[in-house]
Amino acid sequence: xxxxxxxxxxxxxxxxxxxxxxxxxxxxxxxxxxxxxxxxxxxxxxxxxxxxxxxxxxxxxxxxxxxxxxxxxxxxxxxxxxxxxxxxxxxxxxxxxxxxxxxxxxxxxxxxxxxxxxxxxxxxxxxxxxxxxxxxxxxx
Amino acid sequence: xxxxxxxxxxxxxxxxxxxxxxxxxxxxxxxxxxxxxxxxxxxxxxxxxxxxxxxxxxxxxxxxxxxxxxxxxxxxxxxxxxxxxxxxxxxxxxxxxxxxxxxxxxxxxxxxxxxxxxxxxxxxxxxxxxxxxxxxxxxxxxxxxxxxxxxxxxxxxxxxxxxxxxxxxxxxxxxxxxxxxxxxxxxxxxxxxxxxxxxxxxxxxxxxxxxxxxxxxxxxxxxxxxxxxxxxxxxxxxxxxxxxxxxxxxxxxxxxxxxxxxxxxxxxxxxxxxxxxxxxxxxxxxxxxxxxxxxxxxxxxxxxxxxxxxxxxxxxxxxxxxxxxxxxxxxxxxxxxxxxxxxxxxxxxxxxxxxxxxxxxxxxxxxxxxxxxxxxxxxxxxxxxxxxxxxxxxxxxxxxxxxxxxxxxxxxxxxxxxxxxxxxxxxxxxxxxxxxxxxxxxxxxxxxxxxxxxxxxxxxxxxxxxxxxxxxxxxx
Numbered sequence: 078x079x080x081x082x083x084x085x086x087x088x089x090x091x092x093x094x095x096x097x098x099x100x101x102x103x104x105x106x107x108x109x110x111x112x113x114x115x116x117x118x119x120x121x122x123x124x125x126x127x128x129x130x131x132x133x134x135x136x137x138x139x140x141x142x143x144x145x146x147x148x149x150x151x152x153x154x155x156x157x158x159x160x161x162x163x164x165x166x167x168x169x170x171x172x173x174x175x176x177x178x179x180x181x182x183x184x185x186x187x188x189x190x191x192x193x194x195x196x197x198x199x200x201x202x203x204x205x206x207x208x209x210x211x212x213x214x215x216x217x
Numbered sequence: 218x219x220x221x222x223x224x225x226x227x228x229x230x231x232x233x234x235x236x237x238x239x240x241x242x243x244x245x246x247x248x249x250x251x252x253x254x255x256x257x258x259x260x261x262x263x264x265x266x267x268x269x270x271x272x273x274x275x276x277x278x279x280x281x282x283x284x285x286x287x288x289x290x291x292x293x294x295x296x297x298x299x300x301x302x303x304x305x306x307x308x309x310x311x312x313x314x315x316x317x318x319x320x321x322x323x324x325x326x327x328x329x330x331x332x333x334x335x336x337x338x339x340x341x342x343x344x345x346x347x348x349x350x351x352x353x354x355x356x357x358x359x360x361x362x363x364x365x366x367x368x369x370x371x372x373x374x375x376x377x378x379x380x381x382x383x384x385x386x387x388x389x390x391x392x393x394x395x396x397x398x399x400x401x402x403x404x405x406x407x408x409x410x411x412x413x414x415x416x417x418x419x420x421x422x423x424x425x426x427x428x429x430x431x432x433x434x435x436x437x438x439x440x441x442x443x444x445x446x447x448x449x450x451x452x453x454x455x456x457x458x459x460x461x462x463x464x465x466x467x468x469x470x471x472x473x474x475x476x477x478x479x480x481x482x483x484x485x486x487x488x489x490x491x492x493x494x495x496x497x498x499x500x501x502x503x504x505x506x507x508x509x510x511x512x513x514x515x516x517x518x519x520x521x522x523x524x525x526x527x528x529x530x531x532x533x534x535x536x537x538x539x540x541x542x543x544x545x546x547x548x549x550x551x552x553x554x555x556x557x558x559x560x561x562x563x564x565x566x567x568x569x570x571x572x573x574x575x576x577x578x579x580x581x582x583x584x585x586x587x588x589x590x591x592x593x594x595x596x597x598x599x600x601x602x603x604x605x606x607x608x609x610x611x612x613x614x615x616x617x618x619x620x621x622x623x624x625x626x627x628x629x630x631x632x633x634x635x636x637x638x639x640x641x642x643x644x645x646x647x648x649x650x651x652x653x654x655x656x657x658x659x660x661x662x663x664x665x666x667x668x669x670x671x672x673x674x675x676x677x678x679x680x681x682x683x684x685x686x687x688x689x690x691x692x693x
């Protein structure tokens with residue numbers, strides 16, 4: 078579940094899912110909802126992403142920043158993602174994702190504006206009451 | 218929220234909990250109402266800043282305070298390197314050295330009105346805005362970019378993108394010393410290279426304006442502001458290069474903070490001691506990003522001058538002169554009350570008072586030009602730095618109007634309206650890459666800049682000099 082937040086200067090969203098992988102997948106979808114009015118839901122291009130991080134919060138920020146980079150700088154809009162998260166020996170956590178994406182088309186997707194970065198402000202990734210939850214603020 | 222009124226526009230938040238020092242903020246009655254309406258979220262962020270090690274009393278916010286991430290927007294915090302003072306990449310922000318520059322001219326408003334449509338189109342064509350890349354006719358190699366991050370706009374001016382005199386009218390001469398190309402990641406270069414000379418989106422803009430009112434003849438005279446003449450205000454920063462620098466170093470500092478026993482009440486405040494290897498390396502990277510931002514605004518100014526020429530406003534009588542380029546997201550070593558401190562300004566500007574040596578010679582007797590953009594439908598202001606700011610705010614002042622409405626709320630409020638047409642009816646031409654930005658940036662989404670100026674001028678941390686009104690707005 079995604080709830081877009083009202084932040085005075087920036088934008089954000091709250092996520093709630095049953096699995097950790099779904100949380101990261103929802104984060105991708107929420108990001109696209111912020112960036113586009115009509116985000117693509119499929120794409121013919123494929124990309125693989127491998128990220129590591131010492132904790133879940135850093136992994137989520139890195140994931141979002143990677144998607145922001147792919148969208149804004151590489152012109153690849155990640156329309157779908159297949160995410161796997163596992164513990165890694167030396168780095169803590171590793172995320173592997175297979176992305177299917179579309180070439181960036183500003184007008185077609187109803188571009189809403191640039192995102193500078195995902196922030197760590199008030200960020201917690203927690204498992205409570207049987208659900209994974211996170212709250213993310215983006216700097217726009 | 219526990220605070221006490223010190224004077225008409227100044228308030229103190231006494232030290233409590235984890236705070237190392239008192240905090241202080243500036244507000245008019247109206248601004249105070251806005252703070253209460255958000256349940257003092259930005260003042261709580263100010264209290265968080267006051268918990269950082271080595272902070273010099275007080276932690277401050279300017280009258281354009283609003284809710285940020287980590288630091289509040291409008292935040293000013295000085296740290297003493299000899300007392301374990303820290304540097305915080307989040308306290309500088311993602312858009313390192315975001316700032317504004319103001320160009321003046323002798324062009325009369327009436328003359329511009331005759332060419333307004335043509336100029337609006339020419340500007341939109343000449344200055345890349347929105348997402349995407351810079352002008353296809355501007356190229357820069359990786360080696361040239363490395364030179365720019367060390368030297369700022371000077372190499373661009375040498376290549377003909379501007380006038381030598383421009384460099385004298387940029388804060389710090391357009392160059393932060395100590396920039397180190399090796400302190401920036403490959404991804405930061407990759408993102409920055411195609412974006413030099415681009416406005417971006419969000420609240421960034423290019424505005425053609427006219428001088429509508431003068432409040433201080435002497436300072437206006439020194440700044441070259443003449444009633445009824447045309448000015449250009451440019452707001453942009455360090456683009457993807459600066460964003461990446463902040464992203465990279467916030468993560469590194471999160472790891473480093475526990476090693477230095479720094480307790481973080483908010484992860485976005487990740488910090489390391491100024492004197493630590495991490496702190497030093499961030500300052501090298503931040504300086505490089507700051508120099509990129511100065512160069513970005515230099516290139517945009519050059520494109521602006523080209524657009525004026527192509528709209529028929531050519532010749533010496535139409536020359537655009539750089540009044541000043543002023544940053545509002547950075548950290549700088551400065552001397553205050555006899556000691557050297559690192560002043561973070563997150564959505565706040567330097568506002569040095571008369572007599573300060575760092576200022577351009579012709580402005581030194583009136584104080585630093587302080588450029589305060591308002592919203593796109595009303596007005597912007599020029600102030601001068603004051604002795605009061607030197608005494609109370611580490612030589613700092615307000616940087617803008619400050620948002621009061623979230624982007625989402627603004628979009629809802631804009632539904633069913635044609636804001637571009639509304640602006641046109643008020644005599645303001647808008648050229649924008651997309652409707653979303655115009656809706657988000659609607660006038661009503663911002664506090665009235667006049668309220669911010671009332672508190673700033675009233676508190677003596679900036680002296681009102683002139684008001685500028687928009688004629689053309691270019692948005693991303």
